[in-house]
Amino acid sequence: MPFEPRPATDNEETMAKTIQLDQGSGGRAMHELVAGLFVRAFANEHLLELNDSALLEMEGCRLAMTTDSYVVDPVIFPGGDIGSLAVHGTVNDLAMRGARPLYLTAGFILEEGLSLDLLERVVVSMGEAARTAGVLIVAGDTKVVPRGKADQLFINTAGVGVVPRGLRIGGQYACPGDAVLVSGTIGDHGMAVLCKREGLSFENEILSDSAPLNGIIGLMLDHTPHIHVLRDPTRGGVATTLNEIALQSGVGIQLREEAIPVADDVAGACEMLGLDPLYIANEGKVLVILPESSVEGVLSVMRDHPLGRKACRIGSVVAEEPGRVFLRTRIGGHRLIDMLRGEPLPRIC
């Protein structure tokens, strides 16, 4: 099956000294690479935080800044394309710090021979996504590499936004007693890309959930500033993202399996392919961790927004088992949910 881990072609020693696909997966191997190399070499407090974007002070202005590169294959998939994805991903990383995203940059690496029609379609889609999200793409760069030295096109976006005073939102602020919410069904983006890439078809086409979350998050923060964590569960899915938060905050997280929303088609495809939706990437969903007292109000705001219709509570933050995530299964079991290991779905974003 195409999504199974590829057989080892090198011996163990060589593999340990070269980059492996799963070091880009968002899972445990990537965390080790990032912590072991990048954070050490670039040593500064902002990177050490390991949040979706850095929070910076600049001449009295409170700024969030972030970057992501996009290498998704195929570049056009049901519900989106690499261009709109590159806008949504960076807008969302800014919104996850409570920032109002304002300005984006766009860096293109193009393979010689790339169809200009395809490039135009992607660039136009990117422009539309930026207008919808209310951000400006203010600077750009284009490099072309010879045929065979890249795969069609890669896009990097970086972004900055303004963070209102009084917010204190980050993966390190989850507290025992908090509730864990999700804004809708999980796994849609990853399964949409996978099905397109592998030519799998189901009764209904699975659409990516790729969308800008700054609108819905702005409304939630208008309702209450008392939100502890916002995080979009992209690579590595809900399971990996919650593991990161559990580690950052030094808390345990307990999920209830029957509460986790999964669309029927996504659930069916996952079951058929032996994948767990908890590990599948989302590009238009947000995990919210907040005090019990704000749950009902925030859920009601979320459900009033088109991107939060199926928002619900999926679990709780606890003091026990710090750094770990557990799932209470439908049949009453208690299962440890680890970070993603290996790379079931390369090039999902």
Added chain:
Amino acid sequence: MPFEPRPATDNEETMAKTIQLDQGSGGRAMHELVAGLFVRAFANEHLLELNDSALLEMEGCRLAMTTDSYVVDPVIFPGGDIGSLAVHGTVNDLAMRGARPLYLTAGFILEEGLSLDLLERVVVSMGEAARTAGVLIVAGDTKVVPRGKADQLFINTAGVGVVPRGLRIGGQYACPGDAVLVSGTIGDHGMAVLCKREGLSFENEILSDSAPLNGIIGLMLDHTPHIHVLRDPTRGGVATTLNEIALQSGVGIQLREEAIPVADDVAGACEMLGLDPLYIANEGKVLVILPESSVEGVLSVMRDHPLGRKACRIGSVVAEEPGRVFLRTRIGGHRLIDMLRGEPLPRIC
């Protein structure tokens, strides 16, 4: 010869509809692509300016923002590597608006199988370059693509800096009567990369000039705020950069051939290979356009700095022939210097 334009392999019609190598060269083909597609799709005043970085207002804070992707081949070259280059390039683009560079992001696209030793060397070099330039790398991203889908590693950096009030620096502000200065010898970076890639050796190894220019530019601006244009002549070289400025400002630019500093080894290599140093990339040089009255003072400040020892005046801005650049040759001729056409040196940065 490896640096000659490759023979056409497709018919004209196909070529017109696909991306060609010279659309990443920084020359005319890239300008047409950028103006025809990106600027139209992302329509906003900042992109229309076509400067090295965008000047933004944000909560009363005056910000410069820019991005560049780096695909240089080979990734390690005499005088630098893709990591330090990725820091210098973005720091310099910010400095070219008079900004004090503060924060960078770094996005890595890694090819499966990349040597971890090589990656570590590049990342450590990047960290050192950032410390030397006085900037922090505050956010990052890593993607891994399967073997053969990228070429070792590509790096994107984006950056922000603060622009002091009272500065008005940009490619659109050159005035007839202004002088044109350069901070040192030209063509070093491009020739260093080319010689390494093609295995050419000369008596002395040609070293890249890759360096952060924010220090020297800060001193120049402390001396006088009356600088009209700062621009680092990277891809496309001095010739293409001055053409851009001539177009942006609607002025003519006249250069004196004998005034243009070229290191002997670079001049020799260029002559042997049939290349013109005016079109070769620099990564640690700045072109300065400023009123006649400030020339001597600024030159003296530049020459006191290690990166400006060979600073000199190479020409003048004139009202005649707006949008064009001319060279008065050693033998008294008058030659039109166009933008770079074609791509003599792919993947130079």
